[in-house]
Amino acid sequence: xxxxVFNHIITxxxxxxxxxxxxxxxxxxDAERSLPTLFDLDRRLHAMDTAGAxxxxxxxxxxxxxxxxxxxxxxxxxxxxxxxEMAELVSRFPDRPPVFR
Numbered sequence: 001x002x003x004x005v006f007n008h009i010i011t012x013x014x015x016x017x018x019x020x021x022x023x024x025x026x027x028x029x030d031a032e033r034s035l036p037t038l039f040d041l042d043r044r045l046h047a048m049d050t051a052g053a054x055x056x057x058x059x060x061x062x063x064x065x066x067x068x069x070x071x072x073x074x075x076x077x078x079x080x081x082x083x084x085e086m087a088e089l090v091s092r093f094p095d096r097p098p099v100f101r
Contacts, residue, residue, distance in 0.1 A: 001054045008062035010039050011085035017078060022069040038062060041089070061086065 010018070037044040048057055061082045066075040090096075 001056065004055070004057045007044075007057040007059045008038060009041065009044065009059045009089075010062050011082065011089070012039075014061065014078065014082045014085055015039065017081055018069065021074045021078065022064075045093075059086075059089075 037047055044057075044059075048055060066078040066082070069075070070078060
């Protein structure tokens with residue numbers, strides 16, 4: 001089994017809020033085009049499925065950390081959004097948690 005622990009994702013609501021809160025240099029304007037699996041879960045799952053049996057990914061919210069992008073109130077809001085969306089992913093794919101397979 002191969003466990004890939006360095007995988008990040010930016011979920012939709014988190015991305016939308018982050019684009020409004022984060023300073024311009026932290027907004028990743030062109031990242032959606034250049035890193036589609038960072039934003040598109042279906043593409044991520046397809047890439048994982050084509051890697052073969054025994055390959056899993058542990059995903060986490062992408063950098064920069066919320067505390068580097070926002071003040072306390074906005075950082076708390078971003079954290080809640082990210083946590084809620086990650087929980088939704090886990091419940092949406094019950095065959096894959098706690099790592100995506």
